[in-house]
Amino acid sequence: MNFVDNYKIIVIGGGHSGTEAAYASAKMGLSTLLLTISLDSIGLMPCNPSIGGPAKSHLVFEIDALGGLMGKIADRTSIQKKILNRSKGPAVYALRAQINRFLYSREIIKELENLENLDIVQGEAKDILINNNGKIIGISLTNGLNYSCESIILATGTYLSSKVIIGDMVKESGPNELSNSKYLANSLHNLGIMTHSFKTGTPPRLHKGSLNIEELELQPGDSQDYTFNFEEIKGNLPQVDCYLTYTTDKTKKIIEDNINRSPLYSGLITGVGPRYCPSIEDKIVRFPEKISHHLFIEPEGHDVEEIYLQGFSTSLPGDVQIEMVHSIKGLESAKVMKLGYAIEYEVINATELKLTLESKKIANLYFAGQINGTSGYEEAAAQGLIAGINAVLKLKDKEPLILDRSNGYIGVLIDDLVTKGTEEPYRMFTSRAEYRLPLRQSNADRRLTKTGYEIGLIKQERFENFQKKIETIDKEVSRLQNLTINADDEAVKQLVQMSKSSALEQNIKASALIRRPEISYLDVTKIYPPEEIISSREGEEVELLIKYEGYIKKQIEQVENYSKGEKKLIPEWLTDYRLVKGLTSEAIEKLNTVKPLSIGQASRISGITPADIHVLLIYLEQIKRQEKNDV
Amino acid sequence: MLKEYTIANIITPLIECGIGIIRISGKQAFEIIDEIFNAYNPAFKQKESHKAFLGTIHNSNGSKLDEALVLIMKGPHSFTGENTVEIHCHGNPFILKEVLKEILKQGATKSEAGEFTRRAFLNGKLDLTQSEAILDTIQANNQKALSLSLNQLEGSLKNKIGLLKEDLISIIAYLEASIDFPDDEIEESYTNDVINSRVNKLLDEINKLLKSYSQGKIIKDGIMTVLIGRPNVGKSSLLNNLLNEDRAIITHLPGTTRDAIEEQINIGDLILNIVDTAGFRETEDIIEKIGIKKTYNYIDIAQLILFLVDARQGLTSDDHLMINHLNQIGKNFIIIMNKVDLIKKENIKSSNDIIYISAKEGTGIEGLKSAIKDLFIKDEIEDYYISNLRYYECLVKAKEALDVFQESIASEIVPADLLAIDLKDAYIALAAITGDDFTEDLLDNIFSKFCIGK
């Protein structure tokens, strides 16, 4: 076979997953090829022009803490920022950025183009090439070229054998009129990897100039200062507003009258769609009592007219879509630039993967992003980063990077996918994390930056700054825990009175004062300032650590308990659980598919009972003893 | 799932015999014993390994349950390899069960069959050959538990727990939906007050279920019934009459029954576990004295006391003392005038409080039975009840989590994400009964209730 070029790692896909994977791989020093059907799809946001939100922003903070791309590029290209859930508690504060999606793609491309070790090529992968020993040797493209490599990361997103559907029109296509991937699914099937179809959809895009802005409710943003990235490098794009509007009873009627023309109800669409992103026709059918649904109008950039109509995803025929849009308050004469559509695409069953995202069947073949059954830019990016890192670590003969449920949302995401699989497109929610409080976006760096540094994605300087930050926070917390405030301290008396807090009856620690709901860290440090200046982010973290100390402790105890199970590893040679006498046949089947890494993971597989776990523990102990006897 | 909790159980057969042993094994073993045991020797505090201490076991109200010998064994030098306590009690099934109940209240979990052995094996205390046998017990136990829990969960109890869970998850769904979907229209009808009152209602229901545990236990395990009365009034005769066999020794000599005798009889749907005791009176006989002491222990743990009186003598001043005592501690008791065949008809003063029988001739026995039924089936039996200790423990956990939640919500400073954590703990405790997955249940609930999404 003729190879035009040789790489260590080839990443198939230039979406949010593929770009993180390629970035990590090249940064970590291996020659890498990023292959994409179209260069225009690199860093493309085919749906809502925003990044972050609850749980998703946690993922972005974690990606950034590990040294990934998404956070800093989102900051650089944001045109509105919002801090969500301020009042709902420290575990769920979340940042969301509206993005100039055109600039986002451009910035991602710029980062990648200038990266050592990385080549970017446009072309459609056709076949994964494997030698007689089942080892990956490279890929072939539909254009006839072949590239050799040792590892492949598949991040084909919504392009794999995808179909775009509007009304009764079905078209073989990827999103945004880009070509889809026609052959690769077949190549996977030949390797014994099964696929099935999922579905998602997107709303129409409108021309902003054609909207009656007066009729819409203004949705301004918060300050741009709050960043995803650790260095707090802020963007400098002009900030723009979003708007809120509502569907009317007319909208409802139009949809009801035309529901028989919906591909969802006519049977054209068979793939499983996400319940958290229902189309507007779904919402009308499922919640008939709701007269009106709210819709957000989000700009796709500060310098373009194209706007995104959030909440109005649809695959009804074009004429119906236009009529529907015109029935919305303020959009009576709106010009539709792009129709909404549904897209069906192929995904694999992620239980076929290891926690490193490597295939259990084919060594050195990794899967990341939407192809694993997830949905969302952040979910895709997180997996891309982990797959990229692990592909490199394996080729370098190093220990894999496996984040568990107590390390971060990334750990929760991958553990869920690999251990349980998913029956609908999987999106991250804060409620999926059982140890939510220790997994704050504000401590993502504490959880992950050391790892990022060790694998080579975090620069020395940033690492040192990170260490300084942690030290500062810890020092400040202990200062306040040890600082005694005199009950007749005049300044404190005044503070207590002003904030309508109860008077001090005796001397108390500064931390106890801060724990009072009416009193903040800033209040106290105005009277008792720290020796060195503390940044506002550091200050917030200090306050949180003091105010929620009890809850944090409680959850950390739970985490410790959980970690014990994770540390009880199941040896790699145990791949056929029929060897384990005493397991039920259901348990054998499940364990054989998932092949859990640890006893903890095994216990999370649905249908595995405590008794099965005991049987397994005893089996492992038996084996251990036998081995000892044999020596 | 792999929580290393502390386990406890009775490890000797549950029959009347010299001693009965309860074993506690695990991290908290020493803390737990300190809660229920007062050693005569204060050196017990040091928990020196492989030492035995005499003292008294008491329940949480401080009433003494038994005098016992407690052995301390520090891990790894114990059967299981963990910190272990063995309590050697008097070998009476009722007392042993009561002591175990106290231990479980203090946070231990009742061990499954073979669990001590399993731990011993995993901690390197047993050799390989023994592991096969352990596997067999796990499997057998698993099958039994499966069929048991399936039966238990048929029907109304399952529905009841299901309703509680549904209610709870809809509150959590509200909190979580407003966190995960801050832009969506989540109904504002859920103020803290609304949530609080719904949690209150839930707590009421859970408390009712917890109370039904005794009802459930009565139905499943029987009513702990104790026959008391002065010597020779006919206690053993009544027991025999109810049993239709010559189990207890009857003589005309007062003080014949020296050890408590336990038997099981059915009255309709009810099961009575009847203990026949030695009659109470001052006596010189030392063995009898111990027997009588035991009678008092039994009175403490009895759910029903059948108080026999010789109809010819009527209530003596001793009897009145006893009746006062029973009233004071709030026990169910029935006063039975025996030997009516020996008194004149006109001396029978029928009343609601006193039942006249002749144990010898069998008269009045039916009346006695219906009096017992009235006593126990008077509070309307709900069609669901908890009889399984594991479910009981799950409900206790749920209740505790909800209690914490109420404290938090009352403090007005705990934000939604943390409130949700307490509710989730409660839900997980309930779901442990029916075996469901929290995240899936939650998402189902959110997506079916709230119209969410971009």
Ligand SMILES: Cc1cc2nc3c(=O)[nH]c(=O)nc-3n(C[C@H](O)[C@H](O)[C@H](O)COP(=O)(O)OP(=O)(O)OC[C@H]3O[C@@H](n4cnc5c(N)ncnc54)[C@H](O)[C@@H]3O)c2cc1C
């Ligand atoms: C219509 C639509 C609606 C969506 N709606 C939502 C939503 O509401 N909410 C939400 O969270 N997410 C939504 N998404 C999903 C979101 O866009 C994706 O989750 C995310 O972009 C996936 O990232 P990815 O890297 O896995 O794949 P993608 O971003 O899809 O990128 C796939 C890449 O693979 C390349 N590729 C594929 N096959 C080949 C091949 N054979 N050879 C070479 N290159 C190949 C493509 O060129 C592309 O660069 C939507 C997506 C679409 C298309």
Ligand SMILES: Nc1nc2c(ncn2[C@@H]2O[C@H](COP(=O)(O)OP(=O)(O)OP(=O)(O)O)[C@@H](O)[C@H]2O)c(=O)[nH]1
């Ligand atoms: N006539 C008559 N004799 C009875 C009746 N019940 C019991 N007796 C007699 O009373 C005597 C004592 O009966 P027990 O049943 O041994 O009395 P007890 O209360 O168990 O006595 P202790 O075990 O010694 O405390 C025996 O001789 C019985 O036959 C009764 O209803 N009528």
Ligand SMILES: [Mg+2]
């Ligand atoms: Mg007797």
